[in-house]
Amino acid sequence: MPGMAVSLLAALVLAACGGGGSDGGNSGSGGNGSDPGTGGGTPGTGKHALTLQLKGLPAGASVPLTYGSQTVNWSGSAGLTIDPANHYTVSLGRPALSESSQYLTSCAFAEPLRGTLQSDGSLLVALNADATQVVQCSRQAFAVLSLLKENGPRAETGLRLMLMQADGSQGRWLPGDVGISRSGSSAEGNKALLLNNEILLSGRDADRNSATGYELRATDGTLAGLRLVKDINTTQSDDISSRPTNFHRLADKVYFIASPLGSLGTTRLFVSDGTEQGTQVVSLGGAELQRVGKTAVAGGRLYFDAKNMVYMIDPKTAEPVALDRKLSGELYVLGESVFFQTSDRKYWLHDGTTLSQQEFPPAIPSLGRVMGLDGLLYFSASASGNDYQLWQSDGTVAGTTVVPIHPSGSPSPQMVGVFKGALYFWATDGAQTGLWKLAGKQAKPEFLAAAQRIDGWSVLQDRVVFLSDNNTLWSSDGSRAGTQILKNSAGRSFKTKIRPIVVSEQQALLSVHEDAGQDHADIYLSNGTPEGTVQVKDTYGNPFQIYSERMNAVAQ
Numbered sequence: 001m002p003g004m005a006v007s008l009l010a011a012l013v014l015a016a017c018g019g020g021g022s023d024g025g026n027s028g029s030g031g032n033g034s035d036p037g038t039g040g041g042t043p044g045t046g047k048h049a050l051t052l053q054l055k056g057l058p059a060g061a062s063v064p065l066t067y068g069s070q071t072v073n074w075s076g077s078a079g080l081t082i083d084p085a086n087h088y089t090v091s092l093g094r095p096a097l098s099e100s101s102q103y104l105t106s107c108a109f110a111e112p113l114r115g116t117l118q119s120d121g122s123l124l125v126a127l128n129a130d131a132t133q134v135v136q137c138s139r140q141a142f143a144v145l146s147l148l149k150e151n152g153p154r155a156e157t158g159l160r161l162m163l164m165q166a167d168g169s170q171g172r173w174l175p176g177d178v179g180i181s182r183s184g185s186s187a188e189g190n191k192a193l194l195l196n197n198e199i200l201l202s203g204r205d206a207d208r209n210s211a212t213g214y215e216l217r218a219t220d221g222t223l224a225g226l227r228l229v230k231d232i233n234t235t236q237s238d239d240i241s242s243r244p245t246n247f248h249r250l251a252d253k254v255y256f257i258a259s260p261l262g263s264l265g266t267t268r269l270f271v272s273d274g275t276e277q278g279t280q281v282v283s284l285g286g287a288e289l290q291r292v293g294k295t296a297v298a299g300g301r302l303y304f305d306a307k308n309m310v311y312m313i314d315p316k317t318a319e320p321v322a323l324d325r326k327l328s329g330e331l332y333v334l335g336e337s338v339f340f341q342t343s344d345r346k347y348w349l350h351d352g353t354t355l356s357q358q359e360f361p362p363a364i365p366s367l368g369r370v371m372g373l374d375g376l377l378y379f380s381a382s383a384s385g386n387d388y389q390l391w392q393s394d395g396t397v398a399g400t401t402v403v404p405i406h407p408s409g410s411p412s413p414q415m416v417g418v419f420k421g422a423l424y425f426w427a428t429d430g431a432q433t434g435l436w437k438l439a440g441k442q443a444k445p446e447f448l449a450a451a452q453r454i455d456g457w458s459v460l461q462d463r464v465v466f467l468s469d470n471n472t473l474w475s476s477d478g479s480r481a482g483t484q485i486l487k488n489s490a491g492r493s494f495k496t497k498i499r500p501i502v503v504s505e506q507q508a509l510l511s512v513h514e515d516a517g518q519d520h521a522d523i524y525l526s527n528g529t530p531e532g533t534v535q536v537k538d539t540y541g542n543p544f545q546i547y548s549e550r551m552n553a554v555a556q
Helices: none
Strands: 005-015 047-058 063-067 070-074 088-092 104-109 123-125 131-146 159-165 192-195 198-203 215-219 227-230 245-250 253-258 268-272 292-298 301-306 309-313 321-334 337-342 347-350 355-358 371-373 376-382 388-393 400-403 414-419 422-428 433-438 446-449 455-459 464-468 472-476 508-512 520-526 533-535 545-547
Touching: 047 063, 047 104, 088 104, 131 192, 131 545, 159 198, 159 520, 192 245, 198 245, 245 292, 245 301, 253 292, 292 321, 292 337, 301 321, 321 347, 321 371, 371 414, 371 422, 376 414, 376 422, 414 455, 414 464, 446 472
Parallel strands: 047 131
Antiparallel strands: 005 047, 063 070, 063 088, 088 123, 104 131, 131 159, 192 198, 198 215, 215 227, 245 253, 253 268, 292 301, 301 309, 309 321, 321 337, 337 347, 347 355, 371 376, 376 388, 388 400, 414 422, 422 433, 433 446, 455 464, 464 472, 508 520, 520 533, 520 545
């Protein structure tokens, strides 16, 4: 499984000169009380070895390790020798992660400690014998949710940053009154994501009287680690903030929409590397692009509209490219390409290089939601006014045909999503109504389950989680037998008012209700299987709860 923790070993020969003031009891070394010159390490030299064992670090990551004046990026088993000293401090920096990492990762010295832990997290070591010290790394998932103030008025609810261990334990809010901006829609209003092992977010300071409002900030998951990346709108008013939204990560940069003049101005597209100097408005030919609205990522490229004109940014060049088309409607991601309709009622497909017009039979007045599979377009449309069919098209009139589902009537298909190289949709063939699957151009539609009103299609690595049937949560591996109502290991099924939130390619966050009238929800993490569905608990082991009807999800 990608991101699986690996165990690495690094040996540091750390010295304690004979009789040099070390105390085996205080150091926690577990030493045998032998003379430093005759114990472990290098015989007769007075040196003792401290072996650091690294656990839980994600693949491809490294940890900055500092001792004395030296710093190394620790990710392998190479031994490091440090000059003799009576006492020495070993400190750990913030892990550097691969671009594919989706969890906030931190590392710390674990019990039993082979020295004294300092307030900054470093370890003051003093050995009188050989010892081993474990450095444990942990992964935290995060999301933006509506705070539940258990003993206060509902007016106290608001968007906050929630963090939890990947196993569902240690659920907590980011300390302090750090609010998250509500600007943007739940569908494309992402307000937080991971960059350089920090969470970038659209939030205000814990101090409500701060001179900055909702601006671009970053945190390592602690209040002390919360910092202002850049004050984009310098007006000193909480009501006039830049309110960043629509965050997208491309390579080592984050793109987002913000308003430099708050509600008094228009939105711009910004790019940031996580530093103040590296946070700049995106321009074309020296001119800022204004009234930026829709955004989408396809094939590792960002598509957006400014004053309704469509543009593309390839992170390799970083310069916006004008597609010279005026957007009307949505930007649909179809695999590596983006599909859209223009104001002149024409349809276009851009694959990163070529913009090609897509033509359909004149009898089809408009297309419903469009999806792509194996180079073909799929959509629901009617050529007779009320007989809605599933169509597939190669972008030409001749290549646009009906996919047979209902032998004599209208299947009324509704597009759901793409998963594991197959198209999923809701439809009826007159005998069976529910979720269907189409595995390709030559395949026949396959009925999977009688799931109704499908929503919140959330794709994970091995399964997909979605809502259906009176807000019941379902899970599917793409097969008929594997498409079932989601239950935990105790056999309990779940209801929710909120779509699942994908927090990583392995896990989705679920908001679960006991009954329809309940205005708060328990939180679960799930990989779509019973054994992989666990309730999130707080630091005291109690269920973590939110106000469900005001939840605004942020997926990474």
